[in-house]
Every structure is written in structure tokens, then in C-alpha cells.
Amino acid sequence: MADGNQVHASWDREAILSLFDPASGRLDRRIYDDEGIYQLELQRIFARGWNFMCHESQIPNSGDYFINYIGEDQVIVVRDGEGQVNVLLNTCRHRGNALCRAEQGNAKSFVCSYHGWNYALNGDLIGVPGLKTYYRGDFDKSQLGLAKAAKVESHLGFYFATLDPAAPSLHDFLGDVGRSGLGMVAAYGDVIVLDGIQKNVIDCNWKIAVDNLFDWYHVMYSHASANSTGFVDLAKILQPDNQLVMLGEYGHGIGGPGIPEAMQAQLDMIGDEQRAEMSKSTPFRLRPASAKDLMGATGVRSLGHPNIFPNLWITLNGMQLCLRLPRGAGATELWWFTVVPKDSSPEQRRNAVRSATHLFGPAGLLEQDDGENWSQSTRASRGVVSRSLGHNLQMGLGHDQAIAGPDGGAAIATCISEHGQRWLYQSWTEWLAAKDWADLKANHSAPPQGTV
Ligand code: FES
Ligand SMILES: [Fe+2]
Structure with a gap:
């Protein structure tokens, strides 16, 4: 990336x-x-390297999230229902709106405030208003999930992420x-x-x-x-x-x-x-x-x-x-x-x-x-x-x-x-x-x- x-x-x-x-x-x-x-x-440096995201104690439960940055790319660090920590770019795949505005909290999913697209905690796009009526069924949700960090790993409970798959x-x-x-x-x-x-x-x-x-x-x-x-x-x-x-x-x-x-x-x-x-x-x-x-x-x-x-x-x-x-x-x-x-x-x-x-x-x-x-x-x-x-x-x-x-x-x-x-x-x-x-x-x- x-x-x-x-x-x-x-x-x-x-x-x-x-x-x-x-x-x-x-x-x-x-x-x-x-x-x-x-x-x-x-x-x-920032998009290529490993960036500190948060400590595991900040997101102990499913749905807990913390907003951070990789350079100037804002990211949502969120624990999903499987306990996995995902790092998702905080930008809607429709028109780029920032999805999550709070600095930290707990969410079941992330709903965009502009047109209502809804994303699961792992970044999958799960809801699009007007899918049948306005898009007339001609839309592939699987292609428009949130962009993700290439790798997320932790050491001693400290989570880091990189946008570069070659890291x-x-x-x-x-x-x-x-x-x-x-x-x-x-x-x-x-x-x-x-x-x-x-x-x-x-x-x-x-x-x-x-x-x-x-x-x-x-x-x-x-x-x-x-x-x-x-x-x-x-x-x-x-x-x-x-x-x-x-x-x-x-x-x-x-x-x-x-x-x-x-x-x-x-x-x-x-x-x-x-x-x-x-x-x-x-x-x-x-x-x-x-x-x-x-x-x-x-x-x-x-x-x-x-x-x-x-x-x-x-x-x-x-x-x-x-x-x-x-x-x-x-x-x-x-x-x-x-x-x-x-x-x-x-x-x-x-x-x-x-x-x-x-x-x-x-x-x-x-x-x-x-x-x-x-x-x-x-x-x-x-x-x-x-x-x-x-x-x-x-x-x-x-x-x-x-x-x-x-x-x-x-x-x-x-x-x-x-x-x-x-x-x-x-x-x-x-x-x-x-x-x-x-x-x-x-x-x-x-x-x-x-x-x-
Ligand atoms: S910009 Fe997010 S739903 Fe349109
Ligand atoms: Fe000093």
C-alpha cells in the first residue's frame, strides 16, 4: 500500500x-x-514502518475501539467479535467521510453519517441504503469494505500496525x-x-x-x-x-x-x-x-x-x-x-x-x-x-x-x-x-x- x-x-x-x-x-x-x-x-517512514496503535488494556472487549494515526491517515483500532484486533482506515469507501468521530469507545458497527453505509468491526461493508431501489442490485459490497492495515501485531501487549505488506x-x-x-x-x-x-x-x-x-x-x-x-x-x-x-x-x-x-x-x-x-x-x-x-x-x-x-x-x-x-x-x-x-x-x-x-x-x-x-x-x-x-x-x-x-x-x-x-x-x-x-x-x- x-x-x-x-x-x-x-x-x-x-x-x-x-x-x-x-x-x-x-x-x-x-x-x-x-x-x-x-x-x-x-x-x-510512516506508511512503510510499524506504528504504535494502543495498548491491549485500552480495547479489552469486543467492539472496543481507539482512534489513532499512521502518518496523516486516521485509523480505527478495534477488537472484533472474534477477539481479533483490526486496524481500519477511518474513511468511508463511498465519498470518503470519516466514519468514527469519537476518540475511543465501543461500537457494534460503524455507520457513516453521510449516506448510511454500515461497516462491521472487521471492516466488511454490511449495509448500503437503497441497494435494491437506487443501485438496482448492481453493487458488490464485498469490494468496498474499509481499507485495512497490511499487518497488525503486538509485543508485550503493545499493538502496532503497518500499511506495507512487505514489512x-x-x-x-x-x-x-x-x-x-x-x-x-x-x-x-x-x-x-x-x-x-x-x-x-x-x-x-x-x-x-x-x-x-x-x-x-x-x-x-x-x-x-x-x-x-x-x-x-x-x-x-x-x-x-x-x-x-x-x-x-x-x-x-x-x-x-x-x-x-x-x-x-x-x-x-x-x-x-x-x-x-x-x-x-x-x-x-x-x-x-x-x-x-x-x-x-x-x-x-x-x-x-x-x-x-x-x-x-x-x-x-x-x-x-x-x-x-x-x-x-x-x-x-x-x-x-x-x-x-x-x-x-x-x-x-x-x-x-x-x-x-x-x-x-x-x-x-x-x-x-x-x-x-x-x-x-x-x-x-x-x-x-x-x-x-x-x-x-x-x-x-x-x-x-x-x-x-x-x-x-x-x-x-x-x-x-x-x-x-x-x-x-x-x-x-x-x-x-x-x-x-x-x-x-x-x-x-x-x-x-x-x-x-
Ligand atoms: S460518504 Fe459514507 S455513506 Fe456516503
Ligand atoms: Fe526537556
Whole structure:
């Protein structure tokens, strides 16, 4: 379904690959503003890749649905009578009307508000007013069911969908680093996602919001005022000299504080109860021993931020997820999902929501700082001279060693750096340059080893 063959006239493979130079860290500012690039992203990244849809706890019963997006294609994620999760394009096959207008709910079927066509939960067209009278029986309902995602799969209860039938399995797409990132959410036990997704639009390109999650350089400076309120102790979280960056195939990454190997070896020798007790005196929730099964031996040492390429951020301790949905080259809609333990009390859930809304989202102490910087970075990169200057992502370049972890991917133990951002943009150029999955599989970079 993803049409990767329509290349905007000015963006052939060579031009795309030149947008980021991994050897110098120079990034072309046009990637945040150019309409041709934006359209290519919708085709070659969002329609081609696996996109996070929802968590299984959001649609437990037959008829439960949740509205999401694949790029700018709106989709209905719905559980049908057989328990199967379908991802249906939310556009009527008659005249294109959006079928489902609520953000989530329960339905027996989806009836179009324009002329009344009725679709089953699996997308089949089951009712057409005037079939005999106006169409005079000359109509084949079987040809006009809702368009569906090519593949829908889940990992640890997180559902993803792709529009491209040639995409690899979700397991292979995520690779060790992507699976480790989702494992971070599930590491403490069964979780649910609470109703009420916080949504807001920021005037910035979606990639600026994404690359910021690897950016631990800005934390003490941008968020100085948030820190001074005492609501968060950023100095305790930051650990500038104990950073662990993980780079995964197809652009996944995890960046931020890490547990040094020697310390992890000590943790491995103590029980879960003692770990829980120790967690009370740190901003990190030390994970139970079983987390290693979900996150791998390297992943379990990460206390940072995973990004499942292209746009799913998992926050510290896996307590929130954030989708950065593109709304044109110059706007991004942020969707904040709050995660709580399945067995949490009503009071614990209220506290989780309170903490989530105070940190991120439009009223969050941290995101008010971030959003302003992202929007101004997008705007101030747009002028005809400004956009020729390039962005600088050279921090740490050539000063660190990437080693292949026992779990695959690459791991870099370092201080604060821009390795995560460089890997994101290098992978992004490769996704954009490849004309289809076969091309991407053959021509993308493996996570680096040696000097990075
Ligand atoms: S547009 Fe949906 S029934 Fe006509
Ligand atoms: Fe920030």
C-alpha cells in the first residue's frame, strides 16, 4: 500500500543521503520545513514502518475501539467479535467521510453519517441504503469494505500496525533495542493504560520533538526553573558521566543515564524486595530480576529514554508513552499515555495522572520549556539564509567506543553526548532514500561498532 516510488523531483537518493553527514554531525535544516521531504516521510517512514496503535488494556472487549494515526491517515483500532484486533482506515469507501468521530469507545458497527453505509468491526461493508431501489442490485459490497492495515501485531501487549505488506514482522522490526524499550514499560509487572490521552499541538517539526528525547544536554539548562520548584530533582536523575546509549537496527535508540556494569553485577546479587527498598531513595525504580528476560543484559542497565522509530517515546521508568504525530512539516501533535500497574489502587492512579500532567503535556513543567524551544528552533531554521546554516550535532563524535551488546544492537557507555541524535538522523535518511522494504533492508546501516 505504501507507494515509495513517487519521489519528489528535488529529492533523489543522493540528495536525501546528503541531508545528514554522520562524519561531521552536520544536519541540513531543510528537513524541518520542506514539503517534498514531508510527503516522502509520510510515504516512506510512516506508511512503510510499524506504528504504535494502543495498548491491549485500552480495547479489552469486543467492539472496543481507539482512534489513532499512521502518518496523516486516521485509523480505527478495534477488537472484533472474534477477539481479533483490526486496524481500519477511518474513511468511508463511498465519498470518503470519516466514519468514527469519537476518540475511543465501543461500537457494534460503524455507520457513516453521510449516506448510511454500515461497516462491521472487521471492516466488511454490511449495509448500503437503497441497494435494491437506487443501485438496482448492481453493487458488490464485498469490494468496498474499509481499507485495512497490511499487518497488525503486538509485543508485550503493545499493538502496532503497518500499511506495507512487505514489512518484516514486528519482532524483527523492533530488534533487541526496540523490544528492550517496550520491556522497560512491562518490567515491573502487568500494566494498563489509563483512559484520557493528553493531546496538544506544538508548532514544531515532529523530528525536533523526537530527537529531544535523546538530548540530556538541555536538561539542567532548559529545565532550571522546573528543577527549582522542587517537583523534580533533575540533578539526581541526570548522571552526566554515567550515560548509556543504545543504538538499534532501523533507527531505534535508547539514551540517558545508565547503570555501570560493576553496579549492575552487585544488583544482580540482591533480591527484588531489597531493590524495591533501595528505589525509595533514588528517582529510579530499580527493576526486578525478571526484567532481564524482557530487556536483555544491556537493556536492563538503561535508565534512559527509548524511542521506537520513528515516533514513540517511553519516558523515564516507563510510566508514560508519548506519540509525536506529524501534522504537516511545521506542526506536531503530542499524545501522552499514562501507564500504571494493573493492580494499582484508585489513589495510586490519581497520583500517576497528577504526576504525568505536572511533568509533560501542555501544563507540564518540563514540556512548557521544551515546546517553546522546539517551536522556536523550527521557526528560526526556516529563513532563506537561516536554513542554509545547518544544525550541529558533533558532541562526542569520535570520542567513544560502541560495543555490540550480548543482545545485539550497539551500546556506548559515555558522558552526555549526541550519539542518539546522530543515529536517529542517519537512520532517517536511509528510510527516506530507500524506495521499498527490499531496498531498505539491503541498504540501511547496522548499528556501529568501534569508534563512534
Ligand atoms: S460518504 Fe459514507 S455513506 Fe456516503
Ligand atoms: Fe526537556
